[in-house]
Amino acid sequence: xxxxxxxxxxxxxxxxxxxxxxxxxxxxxxxxxxxxxxxxxxxxxxxxxxxxxxxxxxxxxxxxxxxxxxxxxxxxxxxxxxxxxxxxxxxxxxxxxxxxxxxxxxxxxxxxxxxxxxxxxxxxxxxxxxxxxxxxxxxxxxxxxxxxxxxxxxxxxxxxxxxxxxxxxxxxxxxxxxxxxxxxxxxxxxxxxxxxxxxxxxxxxxxxxxxxxxxxxxxxxxxxxxxxxxxxxxxxxxxxxxxxxxxxxxxxxxxxxxxxxxxxxxxxxxxxxxxxxxxxxxxxxxxxxxxxxxxxxxxxxxxxxxxxxxxxxxxxxxxxxxxxxxxxxxxxxxxxxxxxxxxxxxxxxxxxxxxxxx
Amino acid sequence: xxxxxxxxxxxxxxxxxxxxxxxxxxxxxxxxxxxxxxxxxxxxxxxxxxxxxxxxxxxxxxxxxxxxxxxxxxxxxxxxxxxxxxxxxxxxxxxxxxxxxxxxxxxxxxxxxxxxxxxxxxxxxxxxxxxxxxxxxxxxxxxxxxxxxxxxxxxxxxxxxxxxxxxxxxxxxxxxxxxxxxxxxxxxxxxxxxxxxxxxxxxxxxxxxxxxxxxxxxxxxxxxxxxxxxxxxxxxxxxxxxxxxxxxxxxxxxxxxxxxxxxxxxxxxxxxxxxxxxxxxxxxxxxxxxxxxxxxxxxxxxxxxxxxxxxxxxxxxxxxxxxxxxxxxxxxxxxxxxxxxxxxxxxxxxxxxxxxxxxxxxxxxxxxxxxxxxxxxxxxxxxxxxxxxxxxxxxxxxxxxxxxxxxxxxxxxxxxxxxxxxxxxxxxxxxxxxxxxxxx
Numbered sequence: 053x054x055x056x057x058x059x060x061x062x063x064x065x066x067x068x069x070x071x072x073x074x075x076x077x078x079x080x081x082x083x084x085x086x087x088x089x090x091x092x093x094x095x096x097x098x099x100x101x102x103x104x105x106x107x108x109x110x111x112x113x114x115x116x117x118x119x120x121x122x123x124x125x126x127x128x129x130x131x132x133x134x135x136x137x138x139x140x141x142x143x144x145x146x147x148x149x150x151x152x153x154x155x156x157x158x159x160x161x162x163x164x165x166x167x168x169x170x171x172x173x174x175x176x177x178x179x180x181x182x183x184x185x186x187x188x189x190x191x192x193x194x195x196x197x198x199x200x201x202x203x204x205x206x207x208x209x210x211x212x213x214x215x216x217x218x219x220x221x222x223x224x225x226x227x228x229x230x231x232x233x234x235x236x237x238x239x240x241x242x243x244x245x246x247x248x249x250x251x252x253x254x255x256x257x258x259x260x261x262x263x264x265x266x267x268x269x270x271x272x273x274x275x276x277x278x279x280x281x282x283x284x285x286x287x288x289x290x291x292x293x294x295x296x297x298x299x300x301x302x303x304x305x306x307x308x309x310x311x312x313x314x315x316x317x318x319x320x321x322x323x324x325x326x327x328x329x330x331x332x333x334x335x336x337x338x339x340x341x342x343x344x345x346x347x348x349x350x351x352x353x354x355x356x357x358x359x360x361x362x363x364x365x366x367x368x369x370x371x372x373x374x375x376x377x378x379x380x381x382x383x384x385x386x387x388x389x390x391x392x393x394x395x396x397x398x399x400x401x402x403x404x405x406x407x408x409x410x
Numbered sequence: 411x412x413x414x415x416x417x418x419x420x421x422x423x424x425x426x427x428x429x430x431x432x433x434x435x436x437x438x439x440x441x442x443x444x445x446x447x448x449x450x451x452x453x454x455x456x457x458x459x460x461x462x463x464x465x466x467x468x469x470x471x472x473x474x475x476x477x478x479x480x481x482x483x484x485x486x487x488x489x490x491x492x493x494x495x496x497x498x499x500x501x502x503x504x505x506x507x508x509x510x511x512x513x514x515x516x517x518x519x520x521x522x523x524x525x526x527x528x529x530x531x532x533x534x535x536x537x538x539x540x541x542x543x544x545x546x547x548x549x550x551x552x553x554x555x556x557x558x559x560x561x562x563x564x565x566x567x568x569x570x571x572x573x574x575x576x577x578x579x580x581x582x583x584x585x586x587x588x589x590x591x592x593x594x595x596x597x598x599x600x601x602x603x604x605x606x607x608x609x610x611x612x613x614x615x616x617x618x619x620x621x622x623x624x625x626x627x628x629x630x631x632x633x634x635x636x637x638x639x640x641x642x643x644x645x646x647x648x649x650x651x652x653x654x655x656x657x658x659x660x661x662x663x664x665x666x667x668x669x670x671x672x673x674x675x676x677x678x679x680x681x682x683x684x685x686x687x688x689x690x691x692x693x694x695x696x697x698x699x700x701x702x703x704x705x706x707x708x709x710x711x712x713x714x715x716x717x718x719x720x721x722x723x724x725x726x727x728x729x730x731x732x733x734x735x736x737x738x739x740x741x742x743x744x745x746x747x748x749x750x751x752x753x754x755x756x757x758x759x760x761x762x763x764x765x766x767x768x769x770x771x772x773x774x775x776x777x778x779x780x781x782x783x784x785x786x787x788x789x790x791x792x793x794x795x796x797x798x799x800x801x802x803x804x805x806x807x808x809x810x811x812x813x814x815x816x817x818x819x820x821x822x823x824x825x826x827x828x829x830x831x832x833x834x835x836x837x838x839x840x841x842x843x844x845x846x847x848x849x850x
Contacts, residue, residue, distance in 0.1 A: 096504060097500070097503070097504060098500045098501060098503070098504040101500050102496070102497045102500035102501065106493075147836075200590060200618075207836060209833075209836065210540075210541070210595075210596065210599055210829055210832075211515075211519050211539060211592045211595075211596065212591070212592045212595050213516070213519045213520075213592050215519070215523060215836070215837050216523075217837055217838065217839075218839065228523065229523035229524040229526070229527045229528075230527045230841075306496070307492065307493070307496055307520060308496070308520055308523060308524060309519050309520040309522075309523065310492070310520075311492060311516045311519065311591060311592050312591075313492065313516060313591060313619060314492055314493070316619075316620070317620075318491075350497065353487075354501065357484070364447075364485065364717070365445065365447075365484065365485035365486055365487045366445070366446075366447035366448055366485070366487045368487070369448055369487035369489070370448060
């Protein structure tokens with residue numbers, strides 16, 4: 053009843069092909085964008101720095117993985133390493149060319165991650181499925197080894213960690229320890245929103261359709277004129293680019309300094325779970341998944357003691373882990389296609405409400 | 411459509427906002443203790459966490475806090491994970507913690523740049539960045555009583571004594587088995603320096619963090635290379651594994667020396683009878699006979715206000731947790747005396763840490779005489795390079811193998827100053843101290 057497109061006539065091709073053809077969706081997006089812009093007015097520093105910023109960055113990383121795994125059907129366990137390539141190349145760029153704007157560096161660092169992704173994506177032309185997952189696992193271990201062993205990558209620091217220097221963007225400090233949560237939040241929000249929009253259009257277009265054809269049946273796709281080499285490697289390149297940018301942002305706008313251990317297999321799995329819980333092959337699902345895996349545990353850890361439940365810190369931690377685990381199983385039983393599918397079903401129901409079916 | 415998630419997110423965030431509003435009671439100060447009772451490093455972390463919270467609880471129960479100001483503390487589980495560590499730091503900042511004890515070199519490295527901006531002192535007791543001992547460059551970071559480089563130089567000095575003087579080190583082979591992370595790599599520059607100076611050879615055996623419990627290849631190499639001594643920089647599950655492997659490979663345990671973090675009772679106990687003779691450098695004595703520890707037992711543990719199993723009181727890592735809490739309490743006391751305020755804030759706490767002085771008389775009054783050497787932190791020296799000693803595992807407990815002795819401070823200081831200068835240049839613009847240290 054509320055969510056019904058009846059009466060919304062499309063009179064031009066442009067109107068018919070827009071990203072959100074339904075008016076209610078457009079209004080919803082507008083409201084959410086305004087809320088996101090106004091968030092710093094009400095949010096505490098903790099909410100911005102420890103919840104909102106990493107949530108947005110991890111959602112972007114999940115989108116990166118979703119391109120490869122959800123849209124192009126190539127399973128990858130190397131997300132953490134590709135994020136690391138982005139972070140380390142951004143660090144090198146910032147220290148070699150300190151006068152260039154840091155945002156340019158962040159966007160450029162994805163190019164290095166894309167190159168690494170293409171190299172490790174080459175085996176995908178011969179192997180599929182779990183076998184490919186194993187080669188991306190090799191990428192994960194090899195790249196992590198590089199971050200530990202090649203001291204040039206971290207400028208021969210005695211600590212072996214990369215530290216983020218303070219950099220300005222139009223006169224406001226956006227990176228480094230002195231940068232406030234609000235300025236970092238707006239930069240992250242802007243990058244994530246713009247990149248999501250670009251990816252959305254990429255996926256709706258010719259390239260995205262090629263990826264999905266490869267995913268659904270590669271032989272049929274090849275017979276119809278899709279070149280697997282181009283389609284698969286472009287998926288690896290775009291996916292790694294997005295992951296690389298997310299990795300650079302993760303260090304520059306959230307962590308502030310990073311050891312190689314940050315980009316371990318744990319991060320790869322974290323992002324993979326976000327993609328699976330949110331729903332493979334869905335952009336909105338990437339945001340759902342990131343929220344579920346990142347925000348929920350923090351809310352439980354912060355929330356339970358604040359509600360007056362007096363339990364020890366490690367018990368909260370373990371209870372949160374168990375509840376998250378149980379919820380993952382629950383959601384995957386109820387809806388194997390992730391939270392995005394639940395959302396879609398919800399919208400269908402809203403459309404015909406108050407009737408059970410149209 | 412995608413943005414609808416954000417709506418859900420914002421609602422959740424709104425909920426979060428209502429949770430993190432701190433409630434500060436009258437006459438109390440807040441300290442957050444980042445701890446890890448879960449994960450691969452929990453074997454070491456649990457004892458540390460118990461020691462810290464029990465001592466603070468005892469001070470509250472016995473003395474009603476520090477000069478009548480209660481210490482309100484809670485734990486934040488990091489799992490030794492840097493992501494969670496940053497989250498704990500943000501939480502601690504929101505609740506106005508007096509001091510942040512990261513208990514992980516990785517988390518320390520992350521919070522060092524933030525500490526001077528947020529004006530929260532970082533107390534990394536004998537871990538973290540060695541260069542942070544330079545108080546002129548790192549006014550907000552403290553690493554008493556010794557840096558890793560002091561620890562390593564003490565071990566080399568001890569080995570030299572065993573070989574009949576430092577010239578006896580010439581031509582020796584010293585193996586270095588370490589956790590391949592910031593923590594384990596920190597001492598390598600000094601080790602290379604000393605090797606050059608004294609003419610010994612260093613053989614490195616890195617152990618990757620996720621391979622901690624599988625060290626057979628490293629120990630096979632050690633068996634092949636036959637180093638005269640092996641020095642270990644391990645933590646968590648790495649230590650018991652290394653000691654078990656050393657026993658299995660019949661390495662002479664008296665020539666196997668760990669840093670203070672490789673000196674847990676459970677670490678050595680894992681090696682069984684064969685671990686007898688294993689050594690580790692230390693800055694605190696073991697044993698539960700100190701009056702303050704008896705008070706903990708009586709007022710906190712026996713009263714049922716703690717998770718601590720009574721028989722772990724007095725173990726090495728437990729006592730070390732107590733030492734960490736002791737530094738905090740004494741720093742609060744010092745800050746109160748210096749500022750004349752009862753309820754101090756984080757900036758006063760920094761002042762207290764910077765002028766921290768615990769002498770024999772004070773230790774006696776606290777009830778910990780003999781457990782640690784007297785310490786003094788100054789404005790320009792945030793570590794102090796205090797005396798250390800070597801302890802030996804006798805099969806059941808740790809015993810002192812040597813008296814207190816000084817590390818090779820004259821070797822450490824120059825490269826420490828250089829490292830701190832390098833850190834400041836590579837992180838330019840590095841904030842300078844607002845209040846210059848008096849020249850000394």
